[in-house]
Amino acid sequence: MDMQDRARLIRAGDRRALARAITLVESGRVDHRAEALALLDALRDPPRQALRIGLSGTPGVGKSTFIEAFGLMLTARGLKVAVLAVDPSSTRSGGSILGDKTRMELLSRDPNAFIRPSPSQTHLGGVARRTREAVALCEAAGFDVVLIETVGVGQSETLVAEMADVFLLLLAPAGGDELQGVKRGIMEIADLILINKADGELLSAARRTCADYAGALGLLRKRAQDPPGFPKAMTVSAIEARGIAEVWTEITALTDWRRDNGVLAARRAEQALHWFEDEVRQGLLAQLTANPKVKAQMQELGQEVQSGLSPSHAAAKLLALISDN
Numbered sequence: 054m055d056m057q058d059r060a061r062l063i064r065a066g067d068r069r070a071l072a073r074a075i076t077l078v079e080s081g082r083v084d085h086r087a088e089a090l091a092l093l094d095a096l097r098d099p100p101r102q103a104l105r106i107g108l109s110g111t112p113g114v115g116k117s118t119f120i121e122a123f124g125l126m127l128t129a130r131g132l133k134v135a136v137l138a139v140d141p142s143s144t145r146s147g148g149s150i151l152g153d154k155t156r157m158e159l160l161s162r163d164p165n166a167f168i169r170p171s172p173s174q175t176h177l178g179g180v181a182r183r184t185r186e187a188v189a190l191c192e193a194a195g196f197d198v199v200l201i202e203t204v205g206v207g208q209s210e211t212l213v214a215e216m217a218d219v220f221l222l223l224l225a226p227a228g229g230d231e232l233q234g235v236k237r238g239i240m241e242i243a244d245l246i247l248i249n250k251a252d253g254e255l256l257s258a259a260r261r262t263c264a265d266y267a268g269a270l271g272l273l274r275k276r277a278q279d280p281p282g283f284p285k286a287m288t289v290s291a292i293e294a295r296g297i298a299e300v301w302t303e304i305t306a307l308t309d310w311r312r313d314n315g316v317l318a319a320r321r322a323e324q325a326l327h328w329f330e331d332e333v334r335q336g337l338l339a340q341l342t343a344n345p346k347v348k349a350q351m352q353e354l355g356q357e358v359q360s361g362l363s364p365s366h367a368a369a370k371l372l373a374l375i376s377d378n
Contacts, residue, residue, distance in 0.1 A: 056095050057095060059074065060095040063193050063194050064096070064193055064195070066133075066194055066195050067194075071167065071191070072169065075171070075187045075190055077089045077092065078092075078186040078187060079171060093189060093190075096189070096190070101192045103191065103192045103196050103197055103198055103199045104198045104218055105188060105217045106198065106199070106201065106218065106219050106220075106221060107201045107203065107217030107220040108201065108203070109220075109222055109223070110222060110224065111224060113225070114225045115223065115225075115291050115292070116202055117157055117202075118156075118249075118292055119223060119249055119297075120136055120138075120200055120202060121157040121158075121160040121291075122297050123200075123291075123300065123301070124136060124163070124166050124200065125166075126298060127301065128165040128166055132165070132197040133165045133195060133196045133198070134160075134163075134165065134166045134198045134200065135166070135191035135194075135196040135199045136166070136167070136168045136169065136200045136202065137184055137187050137188065137200065137202070138171070138202040139171055139184060167191065167194075171184065171187065184201060185216045185328055188201065188216060213242075214242040215324050218311070218317060218320070218321075219244045220242050220243055220244050220245075221243070221245050221246075221247055222240075222243040222245070222246045222247065223247050223249050224246060224262070224266070225248070225249060225250055226248055226249075226250055226251065226255045226259035226262045227261075227262060240269065243270075244279075244283060244284050245285060245304070246263075246266045246270065246286040246287070247288075247296075248262050248263045248266070248286065248288045248289070249289055249291055250290065250291075251263075251289060251290045252292065252293050256288075259288045260288060263287065263288045266286040267286040270284050270285065270286060279307075280310040283307055287303070347371075354367040355367075
């Protein structure tokens with residue numbers, strides 16, 4: 054099958070073709086990389102834009118339950134939803150569990166939804182290196198909303214902001230020192246903080262936690278790209294599907310404002326520049342590590358570091374050797 058046929062199937066919404074295309078862009082093989090770039094070029098014109106929503110949360114907060122409830126609400130409204138769930142990879146074996154489809158059983162059977170778990174492959178930032186390209190493939194396949202679920206919550210999760218239009222942060226009620234735990238970095242990129250599990254005995258605790266975060270947001274952030282009232286904190290119950298529709302209302306209000314004020318277009322242009330620079334850095338690093346001379350020098354200096362040479366001094370020495378060649 055030639056590249057144009059692959060592109061045609063993806064544009065027609067063929068799920069199998071889409072899944073194969075995502076596997077292709079995630080591959081590390083040189084020949085697959087060339088094919089992936091050709092496929093992405095074939096799908097660029099005409100460009101289609103979906104609403105990209107990044108989502109992260111603390112372990113056990115109910116991210117999968119929320120995504121399923123949120124996704125089912127959107128598909129019931131006639132929208133097509135793609136979920137790109139990034140699972141952490143083991144630093145030892147490189148493996149990932151990739152169990153998101155089993156946690157979203159109802160959404161995985163919805164004909165208007167597509168769920169793709171991907172390994173992070175130890176890539177930092179909460180997303181896989183090729184998640185951005187997987188988003189582009191989902192857009193070309195006709196999905197209206199692409200949800201990007203990151204591996205977890207922490208300072209490194211801020212990278213998802215470089216590929217999303219809106220970023221949601223899920224937190225649990227009565228989290229104690231959780232506000233200190235998530236730190237300032239991720240709080241500064243969150244457009245909506247959702248206090249999940251606002252039901253039953255946790256309802257009053259969720260409301261108190263929501264008020265605490267609303268106050269913290271007021272102190273942390275005032276940005277020109279935010280309309281009045283944003284960022285904001287809300288309570289939701291994913292298991293009862295309460296507050297889910299209100300979240301969508303806030304997301305659409307925010308994105309409409311950003312689109313009307315030119316913020317969305319400027320944001321995507323900045324994101325494109327970020328990923329161009331990242332590709333250049335990654336490509337240069339790959340070329341260096343593939344160079345036999347550089348590899349030999351790294352091994353030699355690595356042995357000196359183990360014998361007591363300062364890592365910073367060794368790195369400076371290697372960089373000087375590279376620049377001289």
